Amino acid sequence: MGDYVLAIDQGTTSTRALLFDRELKVAALSQQEFPQYYPRSGWVEHDAEDLWETTLATCREALAQARAEARDIAAIGITNQRETTLIWERDSGRPIHRAIVWQDRRTAQRCAKLRDDGHEAEITRKTGLLPDPYFSATKAAWILDHVEGAREAAESGALAFGTVDSFLLWRLTGGRHHASDATNASRTLLYDIHAGRWDEALCAMTGVPRALLP
Known part of the structure; x- marks a missing residue:
């Protein structure tokens, strides 16, 4: 087993990588x-490539500071700017549009x-959230409606949606894992926090195909 835990902190204005040793002390940053x-x-x-490149660069620098190698890492954790929205091609991993950041009000x-249209009560009951541009669903729908051919590609399963954690996980695993967790999913307006799953009705009302989701 490796000697370090690598924490990736992908934030709104910068990316950080921290290595923790077996005593949970910061060995590199x-x-x-x-x-x-x-x-x-x-x-x-x-x-999105800036997010990826700064993640790679900071991880490599942290390893260099600790005089460690990738094989010395026992586990990796990702924390991230949560509602920021990305859509990318499943076959190439290439984003089809810049990431739309959580502050965006378009x-x-x-x-x-x-x-x-009377959907607010159902959205709030299922997600605990209000219909607001802060959250991911309407950002994803906007990308699908403004990139030529994107909606058709999404419905056919050719595209993937994710918050930043999903995108980084996809890249780190070479496209083998399209996944998220409840804490990020719960900020999309698409996740029923009581049932613990994506909700088909929420997908339909916001215009986000279920095939797009982790």
Whole structure:
């Protein structure tokens, strides 16, 4: 068994990697900032490759500081900016659009329509959340509606959606694992926190195909 636990902290403005030794003391720490993109007022995006490259770079730097190698790692944990939304091609792992960040407000009208159509009570009952652009579902639907061919590709199973943890896990495992956990899933507006699963009705009302999800 390895001597270290690697913690990846992928945040809104920077990525950090920390190595903890067997006594849970920090043996190494590396941090890198990355660019923010503001295409319009109220819009915030990240280049998914920046998230990936800073993750790789900080992990490698932390290992170098500790004079350790990948085989010395017993486990990896990921913490992340939770509602930020990515969609990528399953066959190539290539994102089809920049990540839409949690602060982004471009889907305010879509959320207002969910309320006007009488869906707010059901959404809140199942998710504990309000229909708001903060959360992932309407961001994912926006990408599908604004990238040519994306909705059809999503419905056929050719695309994958995830919050940042899912994207990093996909890349770290070479596409073998498309997964998330309840703490991230619960911030999407698509996860029934009482049943502990994705909800078909929530997917339908927000326009996110079930085939897209981890």
